[in-house]
Amino acid sequence: MSDDLEKLQEALGYHFNDVDLLKHALTHPSFSNENGEPKEASNQRLEFLGDAVLELISSVFLFNRKPVLQEGVMTKVRASLVCEPTLAEAARKVNLGDYIILGKGEARERINNRDSVISDAFEAVIGAMYLDGGFEQAQNFVNKLVLTDIESAGLFRDAKTVLQEYVSQNKMELEYRVIEESGPCHDRFYRVQAILNNREYGIGEGSSKKKGEQGAAYQTLKQIKAETGYVFKIY
Template identity: 50%
Template sequence: MNQSNQEDFQKKIKIRFHDKKLLTTALTHSSYANERKLSRGKDNERLEFLGDAVLELIMSDYLFHTYKDEPEGKLTKMRASLVCEPTLAFCAKDLSLGDYLLLSKGEDLTGGRERDSILSDAFEAVIGAVYLDQGFEEARKFVETYLLQDVDEKVLFYDAKTSLQELVQSFSKQPLTYELIKEDGPDHQKTFTVEARLGEKVIGTGTGRSKKSAEQTAAYEAMKHKDGILR
């Protein structure tokens, strides 16, 4: 990573790393390390492993103390929704994290900077790097700032298709379907647009890098305006 990119990212997250190599490693995808024949441990996979564990503890502590009356099962479900790949990728995109990643030329050309799996892993790797460089409390602040905003909305997004199906079944006999209405872009970097339909009525529209992602977004948009569906 060049110096200006590293400086820009540190300003964005408002953290100055003592060990800049930790940040570089957190943003180095395995494809780049392999392409450059870097030595083992120079990609972000080990930091992602650590960040995943740190994130789970932070989330468990937050949910335990915030939702004091919720049973263990509900807390487990909420935690799963907040640390799942789509949610972490969504947070990574808010940070424009993909712009700072070191990827191989092939991975870059095939849309790696927008790929949920790469972004979610890098987000966890950054958490791991912050934890090692700054300690647990700074890692907690990072998670609170970039993940624990709009928790209820993120939980809703994770469960959107299931929640919408349950809502529709509770008041309507019309079928809930998802219709692909548009595909844009080259084969390696397609964008899909899907409509959620109740019978013939369009109740939500979503766009994503996969059909599944687009359906989830369409369901989420429908759930956000569920009062209109119920009329």
């Protein structure tokens, strides 16, 4: 495990003084529950702290942005920057899902790369980094992985609406297709794909079809932008 954590720290661009903090940040509740450990043994408390640190960092970033953004716009863009799919995407840049410590059942289901799981771990890592190295280290990390492409992140806020407008303007046909549905009734998981003119585009996921569609629309907008250079207005 120590070798794995060393590799992860290289990817993060930060080496922990207390590596146990990083291990704590990677410990999913399923693992601590399975081993009869108290709730605080999981990464949930670090996730709570990381969420607050992330919100402050992104707020400072938007406040200092030029040209100046008004309060209402900053609120909307910040929500896009710290939403689950955006954080999951940032986490995948460093393959964070490969290091999440799961209970045996969850490991068999391979949930380590689900948006909900990987984004929670990402926030927990931010919290652990803040405790270990202070605000500046956490800020440098967030700036590098989350705040580098504000325009793409901003697309998520109104992704379905923006995509529908694009589809209407270009006289295209849009369909959202559920390609995976699993989990118990109280904890459903959906994976949804956007289909444009019978061509498969982006895939999104979430605890509801609506969340999956939003993610699929977001990934589709990014794909369209990459393929065509089309610039979507986000604020």
